[in-house]
Amino acid sequence: MYNQENCRFAKTHEWAFAEGDVAVVGISNHAQEEISDIVFVDLPKVGQKTEVGKNCCVVESVKSASEIYAPVSGEIVEVNEALNADPALVNREPHGNGWLFKIKMANPAELDNLLDFNAYQATIAK
Amino acid sequence: MDEILQHNQLSIEKSHCGRRGVQFEQTQQHASAYLPQSCLRKTAPNLPELSEFDTVRHFTRLSQLNYSLDGQFYPLGSCTMKYNPKAYDVLSVLPQFAQAHPFAPQSALQGTLRALYELQEGLKAITGLAAFTLQPAAGAHGELTGILTVRAYHESRKDFERCEVIVPDTAHGTNPATANMAGYTVVNIKSGPDGCVDLEALQATLSNKTAAVMLTVPNTVGLFEKNIRQIAELVHKAGALLYMDGANFNALIGLAKPADFGVDVMHLNLHKTFAAPHGGGGPGSGPVGAAAHVAKFLPKPFVVKENGVYKLEADRAESIGKMKAFYGNAAVCLRGLCYLKQFDATTLKTIAEKAILNANYVRAKLKGKFNAFFDTNCMHECVLSIDPHAMNGVHTSDVAKRLLDYGFYAPTIYFPLIVPEAMMIEPTETESKEMLDAFVTALEKIYDEIQTNPELVKAAPHTQCVERIDEVSAARQPNLRW
Numbered sequence: 131m132y133n134q135e136n137c138r139f140a141k142t143h144e145w146a147f148a149e150g151d152v153a154v155v156g157i158s159n160h161a162q163e164e165i166s167d168i169v170f171v172d173l174p175k176v177g178q179k180t181e182v183g184k185n186c187c188v189v190e191s192v193k194s195a196s197e198i199y200a201p202v203s204g205e206i207v208e209v210n211e212a213l214n215a216d217p218a219l220v221n222r223e224p225h226g227n228g229w230l231f232k233i234k235m236a237n238p239a240e241l242d243n244l245l246d247f248n249a250y251q252a253t254i255a256k
Numbered sequence: 257m258d259e260i261l262q263h264n265q266l267s268i269e270k271s272h273c274g275r276r277g278v279q280f281e282q283t284q285q286h287a288s289a290y291l292p293q294s295c296l297r298k299t300a301p302n303l304p305e306l307s308e309f310d311t312v313r314h315f316t317r318l319s320q321l322n323y324s325l326d327g328q329f330y331p332l333g334s335c336t337m338k339y340n341p342k343a344y345d346v347l348s349v350l351p352q353f354a355q356a357h358p359f360a361p362q363s364a365l366q367g368t369l370r371a372l373y374e375l376q377e378g379l380k381a382i383t384g385l386a387a388f389t390l391q392p393a394a395g396a397h398g399e400l401t402g403i404l405t406v407r408a409y410h411e412s413r414k415d416f417e418r419c420e421v422i423v424p425d426t427a428h429g430t431n432p433a434t435a436n437m438a439g440y441t442v443v444n445i446k447s448g449p450d451g452c453v454d455l456e457a458l459q460a461t462l463s464n465k466t467a468a469v470m471l472t473v474p475n476t477v478g479l480f481e482k483n484i485r486q487i488a489e490l491v492h493k494a495g496a497l498l499y500m501d502g503a504n505f506n507a508l509i510g511l512a513k514p515a516d517f518g519v520d521v522m523h524l525n526l527h528k529t530f531a532a533p534h535g536g537g538g539p540g541s542g543p544v545g546a547a548a549h550v551a552k553f554l555p556k557p558f559v560v561k562e563n564g565v566y567k568l569e570a571d572r573a574e575s576i577g578k579m580k581a582f583y584g585n586a587a588v589c590l591r592g593l594c595y596l597k598q599f600d601a602t603t604l605k606t607i608a609e610k611a612i613l614n615a616n617y618v619r620a621k622l623k624g625k626f627n628a629f630f631d632t633n634c635m636h637e638c639v640l641s642i643d644p645h646a647m648n649g650v651h652t653s654d655v656a657k658r659l660l661d662y663g664f665y666a667p668t669i670y671f672p673l674i675v676p677e678a679m680m681i682e683p684t685e686t687e688s689k690e691m692l693d694a695f696v697t698a699l700e701k702i703y704d705e706i707q708t709n710p711e712l713v714k715a716a717p718h719t720q721c722v723e724r725i726d727e728v729s730a731a732r733q734p735n736l737r738w
Binding site: 164167169170190192193194217218 | 670
């Protein structure tokens with residue numbers, strides 16, 4: 131099971147955790163704090179193909195709409211339907227039940243290009 | 257007191273069964289007697305039942321709650337809320353204009369056509385561009401018109417490979433939306449540490465796939481693109497066109513002509529720079545101008561003058577066609593023409609200079625308490641950034657709500673997106689120094705409150721007809737019934 135420490139992070143604040151060749155994707159705790167109260171998540175479609183760095187999801191808060199970029203390439207195989215009823219899950223459990231979608235990875239080696247927890251923490255430190 | 261007077265009740269809450277305004281004898285009979293059974297509803301609609309006097313008081317009170325530019329300072333960044341002279345309203349609704357029928361013969365519309373023609377000519381003169389259409393009904397509509405014109409230009413050259421539009425992250429949010437709507441793929445580029453377009457990033461993104469670069473000038477952080485000439489050169493070298501979002505033209509009017517720095521297509525907002533009223537859902541106007549090599553693709557018809565006669569001319573084979581029924585929002589165009597006629601070239605220049613001076617005055621006065629995100633001279637608006645960690649946990653939205661208690665409309669907040677906790681202030685040239693000082697004093701007081709009593713600011717507003725509203729619940733569970 132994933133937690134903050136064992137996820138890989140993109141500089142754009144998404145995290146990925148590999149379960150076999152499927153990556154679970156969400157946004158970091160820091161990201162949800164910055165975005166503030168989330169009111170809507172525009173999830174991608176299952177079956178949609180995406181590439182590293184491509185915008186594939188939008189998270190809306192009372193402040194703004196933020197684009198979410200795929201941390202790895204592949205096909206969306208599952209989305210977190212629970213967010214339709216309770217988008218605030220992303221605020222409460224960004225590294226747990228507030229995950230966004232799962233990608234069947236086209237190239238699992240892409241995970242190595244992402245940051246580990248400590249390196250990510252260093253990028254957001256003031 | 258409000259509770260005793262039941263001031264904040266909705267009309268439906270003030271309703272009393274059977275209470276009515278004026279009733280005429282003829283209307284006593286129910287209309288339902290004349291309607292087929294299938295059209296009748298089973299239960300009566302839940303409508304407020306009020307006397308005429310209750311109704312007058314209810315709506316008069318609501319109208320008194322309105323906040324308007326004619327009442328107070330409106331420093332809404334990116335919106336150019338300048339004073340709208342009353343004379344323009346009088347002139348633009350003269351019956352000769354207001355009662356002209358769009359299908360009337362053009363010989364009977366010479367006055368209106370002449371006014372539109374002169375506005376086209378005036379906009380050409382201040383931008384240096386070869387042609388202007390007045391059709392677009394608003395700024396974003398102008399953008400779409402402009403980008404469709406760009407598309408027609410490339411297609412006329414059999415250049416079908418161009419599928420991308422480059423948009424810097426300091427552009428208006430409508431720019432990427434426009435490019436997307438016109439069928440292009442939007443490519444975003446990040447701005448440099450100075451808040452301007454990063455030339456290297458631009459160069460790396462330009463290719464033979466680029467149809468246009470959409471540049472907001474001055475950009476949304478209130479800065480002039482100082483490398484505009486090089487940008488235009490790079491864009492043209494790649495075979496693309498430079499589109500300028502001229503919504504912020506208030507900072508340039510009379511000072512610089514976009515044609516001189518290489519703009520191919522641009523739009524202006526008459527409801528901003530040219531002092532036509534805007535907001536409240538009223539009509540806008542977003543004229544689009546184009547340089548000579550692109551002009552023939554602009555929407556038709558144009559107003560032309562031949563042998564002293566004005567007419568709508570639609571004989572343009574390569575035009576993208578019509579963008580709006582008839583010819584734009586004529587009453588807004590008339591106000592724009594009034595503005596251009598009122599000021600000579602020297603005064604127009606003073607307008608831009610004063611707009612820039614006022615924004616920098618506010619920025620400089622607030623420095624040390626509320627700082628600009630980019631610590632440099634700005635154009636017509638300044639963008640401040642608040643760090644909640646250094647402000648006892650107070651966010652920009654709290655400061656904005658506290659400003660309401662001091663009688664000011666809140667500036668634009670959380671935009672542009674690249675500035676954290678942004679607050680965007682555009683005073684415009686029509687505000688006096690005394691008004692700017694009052695606004696600065698209010699913000700200074702709020703700064704002091706943040707130091708001594710941050711909870712007061714976090715719970716603001718305290719003096720409005722409603723206190724802090726629960727925006728999160730309102731967005732998550734919108735329930736508009738009562």
